[in-house]
Amino acid sequence: MAGRRFFSRFQSVTPKSGQIRISRDVAVQVDERTSELAVLSDTPGVVGEELTLALVSNASDMDLRVRVIDSRPQIVSGVLRHRVRLQLLSAEIPPASGNGNRKRSAGQ
Amino acid sequence: MTSPLASFVGADVVGLLGRDVTVELLNISRSGCLIESPSVIPAGAFGTLSVEIDGRTYVEDVRIARCLTVPGAGERHRIGIEFLSLRRPGSGSLRLYAASLQGGAARADASPPVEGEAAAGGSPAALRFRPSN
Secondary structure, eight states: OTTTOOSOEEEEEEEEEEEEEEEEEEEEEEOTTTOOEEEEESSOOOTTOEEEEEEEOSSOEEEEEEEEEEEEEEEETTEEEEEEEEEEEEEEOOGGGTSOOOEEETTO | OOOTTGGGTTSOOEEEEEEEEEEEEEEEOSSEEEEEESSOOOTTOEEEEEEEETTEEEEEEEEEEEEEEOTTSSSOEEEEEEEOOOSOOOTTBHHHHHHHHHHHHHHHHHSOOOTTSOTTOSSHHHHHEEEEO
16 A cells, blocks of 8 residues: 555554434425425435434524435436435524524424 | 424525434544445545544544445445545544544654553554554
């Protein structure tokens, strides 16, 4: 590996536990009547998987915990995308938004 | 009953979908690290890695450089990660932590380690990591 690595590498004596949050940009669809939540994504969802969804608009922003209900391929402007329907588990207003840090359960 | 989503109906909304995966840190350098994951994380994906070391959580924005399945290990995947130098590293930065390991190793090269100290330098961090090729 000489010549490829610029910095020394250090091996953990015992593996350290951690977490990685993989983020991807999605188009969000909120149904006006039912407030049902769906996103259009480049990758399919896994039914039952719990995810986080950060919603940001000019008016407000919110961090959601959601569960994938179903995932179907959909052609959008000639490009294959995936419509992932989500069940809302909980919603939280992030502290940085200046609106406090209230936590709300789904449907309230 | 008002839905928490009511304020987003009809608004221009940006959405960021996040998937949390529990991982183990195997090795680290100032530019990146190697982790092991129970699920595939595709190369090119972006995310935030947080690792607990000595009771403290270190965080870094990252890009997945490669993902290889460990042969014969079931659903275990070795994932090469590149740290993104998008912002000035704070005290909880993994990059900064890796730099402290490198600094410890350099000081150990300059002066022989005292008995009982780790080969990488003798700092508490050096007791948890050893230089690797």
